[in-house]
Amino acid sequence: MKLACIGPLRPSRTGVADFTENLLPFLADRCEIELFTDGYAPSESPISQRFPVGDIGEFIRSAFRFDGVLYQMGNHYRYHRAVFEALVRVPGVVMLHDCVLNQFFGKYALERGNFGTFRNLFELCYGRQTAESELASFWNAHGDPYRFPMAGAIARCSRGTIVMSEYGKDIVLQEARETPVLKVNFPYFGGPGAPAPVNDFRRKFNVPEGAFIVASMGHMTPAKRIHVAVDAFQELSAKYSNSLFLLAGETSSRYPVIDRIRRGSFPNVVYLGYLTKSELDALMAVADVCINLRYPSTGEMSNALIDMLGCGKVVVVSNHAQFTEFPDDVCIKINLGPRERDDLASELLKLASDDARRSSVGEAARSYIASEHSPEAAAEAISQFIAEHSRSEPLLSPGAMKVLLAPDAPMKRYKQAFAYNRKRFSSFFNEYGLAHTMRTAIERMRARTNAKSPKACG
Numbered sequence: 284m285k286l287a288c289i290g291p292l293r294p295s296r297t298g299v300a301d302f303t304e305n306l307l308p309f310l311a312d313r314c315e316i317e318l319f320t321d322g323y324a325p326s327e328s329p330i331s332q333r334f335p336v337g338d339i340g341e342f343i344r345s346a347f348r349f350d351g352v353l354y355q356m357g358n359h360y361r362y363h364r365a366v367f368e369a370l371v372r373v374p375g376v377v378m379l380h381d382c383v384l385n386q387f388f389g390k391y392a393l394e395r396g397n398f399g400t401f402r403n404l405f406e407l408c409y410g411r412q413t414a415e416s417e418l419a420s421f422w423n424a425h426g427d428p429y430r431f432p433m434a435g436a437i438a439r440c441s442r443g444t445i446v447m448s449e450y451g452k453d454i455v456l457q458e459a460r461e462t463p464v465l466k467v468n469f470p471y472f473g474g475p476g477a478p479a480p481v482n483d484f485r486r487k488f489n490v491p492e493g494a495f496i497v498a499s500m501g502h503m504t505p506a507k508r509i510h511v512a513v514d515a516f517q518e519l520s521a522k523y524s525n526s527l528f529l530l531a532g533e534t535s536s537r538y539p540v541i542d543r544i545r546r547g548s549f550p551n552v553v554y555l556g557y558l559t560k561s562e563l564d565a566l567m568a569v570a571d572v573c574i575n576l577r578y579p580s581t582g583e584m585s586n587a588l589i590d591m592l593g594c595g596k597v598v599v600v601s602n603h604a605q606f607t608e609f610p611d612d613v614c615i616k617i618n619l620g621p622r623e624r625d626d627l628a629s630e631l632l633k634l635a636s637d638d639a640r641r642s643s644v645g646e647a648a649r650s651y652i653a654s655e656h657s658p659e660a661a662a663e664a665i666s667q668f669i670a671e672h673s674r675s676e677p678l679l680s681p682g683a684m685k686v687l688l689a690p691d692a693p694m695k696r697y698k699q700a701f702a703y704n705r706k707r708f709s710s711f712f713n714e715y716g717l718a719h720t721m722r723t724a725i726e727r728m729r730a731r732t733n734a735k736s737p738k739a740c741g
Contacts, residue, residue, distance in 0.1 A: 284670055286314040287342055289369055290355030291321065291362040293328060296533055296557065298502070298586050299357045299380050304330045305472040309662035314351070314669075317342075321365040339365045346373045351673040353665070356437060357381050358581060360390040367391070370440060371684045374677045376669045377441040382451040382582030383432040385421075395690060396697055403687040407679075408435040408458040429579045435459035439679045443672035445665060448605035451582035462678055465668045469584040470658035471593035477561075484565030488529070488555055495519075495526040495635055498570035500563060501587040503534035503541055503554075508576035508601070508623075510540045513549055515627035520551045523635055528552040531566055532587075567591060571641065572634050573598045574627075578619055580604035589656060595649035597634060597641045599627065612647045 288307070291300040307330055310316060317335045319342035346352065352375025357363050367387075370377060385405075392401035406414045409431060421428065434451075435458025438444045443463040446452050452466045484490065497516060503509055509530065516528045528551060534541045544554045558566065567573075573591045578601050588606075591598045592613065600606040602616035609616075615634075617627050634641055679687075 284314045284350045284666065284673075285348065286310070286316050286666075286669065287319060287346070287349040287352045287375075288316055288355070289319045289339060289342060289352065289375075290366055292318065292330070292336070295362055297357065297359055297362050299355050299359075299362065302380065302586060303355050304328070306470065306658065306662065306665075307334065309470075309658045310353075310666060313662060313666040317349075319369075321362070339369050343369055343372055351669040352376065353378060353669055354441070355380065357583075358384050358387045360387050360394075363387065364391065367437070370437070371688065372681055374440060374442050374681065376443045376445065376672055377437055378445040378665070379434060379437065379451060379455070380447075380583055382434040382446065382454040383429055383580075384437060385428050385431050385433045388433055388436065396695075397690045399691040399695075400688050404433060404436040405431065407439065407687065408433050429581075432458065432582070434582070435462075438462040438464070440677050440681070440684045442675040442677055443668060445668065446582070447584040448582060449608055450580070450605040451584075454582055459678060463668075463672055463675065465664060467661045467664050468656045469586070469589050470661040471589050471652045471656040472658055473590055473593045479564035479568040480561055481565050481568050484562055484569065487562075488553070490527065490529070490569060491525075493525060495523055496570045497526065497528045497572050497574060497631065498566055499528075499530045499532075499574045500566065500591070501532045501575070501585055503530060503532050503538060505535065505538055506577055506579060506581075508578060509538070511624050511627065512574045512576060513540060513544070513552055514624050515631060516552060517549065518628040519631045519635060522632065524551075526551060526635065529555055529566060529570075531555045531558045531563060533557055563587075567594055567596065570596055572596070572631065575599065575606075576601045576617065576627075577606065578603050580606075589652060592648040593652040593656065595645040597644045598648065599630060610647075610651060612644065613651045614648060615644065 288303065290303055291297050293300045293304060307316060317337065319337050319339045322338055352373060354366055354370050354375055354377040356366055356370070356377050356379055358381040388401055388404055392398055402414060402418060405418060417431065421431070432454050434455050438455050438459035439462065441462070443465065444455050445465045445467060446455060447467060447469045449466060452464050455462065455464050485492070490496070497519070499507070499509065499512060501507065513528065520526050530544070530553070541554055543549065544552050555566070567590065573596045575585060575588045575591065575598055580603060582605060584605060588598060588600070597615065599615040599617060600609070602618045606616070615630050617623060617630065
């Protein structure tokens with residue numbers, strides 16, 4: 284099967300790019316693959332040297348050449364706008380990395396000043412009556428966006444949908460009941476490799492031998508509940524003065540706890556920033572316990588979490604959504620609610636004093652991931668699903684989607700965009716002041732201009 288793979292690639296700092304490049308060698312054992320991405324040159328890597336890489340626009344013009352199409356779709360607007368637009372024009376199988384997509388569609392509509400598009404897609408998933416009662420509170424940021432994932436809008440214009448949790452599968456089927464859905468376990472791509480550069484890591488980040496290391500890795504957003512983890516760690520640190528809490532990954536600009544960590548507000552808590560792959564491997568090697576809380580959930584499965592479990596680390600997770608699907612002996616589950624912080628602190632204290640328990644939980648995790656999260660099994664299931672549904676008709680044809688995405692009249696669009704952005708500007712100004720607001724606005728304008736500048740794709 285000649286397969287087109289559409290989505291972000293490195294050096295984009297998104298887990299979807301990492302996932303795609305890790306999965307490709309296993310898919311390549313079953314398919315002849317070409318890659319298409321969004322108007323930038325991928326980094327020089329074995330992947331870009333092994334596979335032809337083109338621009339998404341080039342794919343749309345030559346889609347007839349392929350037996351199947353696999354889209355990699357997440358909720359980050361900048362990385363997935365062009366993926367969505369290609370999917371609408373050329374239906375294929377889509378792999379959903381996030382199942383809560385209303386923020387993506389909100390930005391898609393707002394960039395065009397086109398509230399009608401969002402309303403149409405919302406009605407598609409939930410009906411006109413729900414749209415009438417809920418949309419106003421949604422736009423005013425008073426509603427709960429997690430009640431309305433909108434994954435069904437993607438599923439309905441796809442030939443089939445792939446998810447990586449039963450939780451995500453339920454979301455898709457609630458909004459697009461008749462669509463074909465495949466659930467695969469998120470593959471563990473770790474396995475034997477080069478030894479982690481632990482000594483270099485310790486020197487660079489001043490991590491002493493003998494310290495008890497708690498680690499958290501991945502995109503640092505409010506949903507990762509770092510504030511809860513930091514508060515719980517303080518109790519551990521008070522009893523074990525040689526303990527360290529190390530955090531690594533991109534962070535949200537509007538997440539104050541990271542700024543407080545940078546300023547040294549919490550003893551023995553250090554934010555390391557965005558790490559290279561070898562540095563992440565070293566952090567994972569030195570970690571005694573890893574924390575991967577998540578609430579609310581967008582239905583995504585964390586690559587960092589699978590790596591932690593796969594290399595035999597004790598991982599503490601939220602007992603919520605897709606994470607409940609792991610067996611109880613594979614990880615430590617913390618219930619949400621008023622005792623979340625106290626329960627986490629209690630578990631950290633128990634784990635710090637019980638080497639045997641850490642060893643037992645870590646070995647159960649390693650064994651489970653090796654058995655259930657094979658990349659070969661995932662690639663086989665994905666390739667078979669694509670072959671089976673490569674000619675299936677989507678629930679909504681490209682023509683029907685084009686009608687739903689049709690823009691509002693120009694004057695209405697300008698009024699909507701102005702009204703919404705004035706409200707956002709006012710809110711940001713009240714929180715951060717004029718200087719920071721203007722600086723942020725200019726940086727975003729520059730980033731958007733750079734993102735739209737055409738670049739060669741090799």
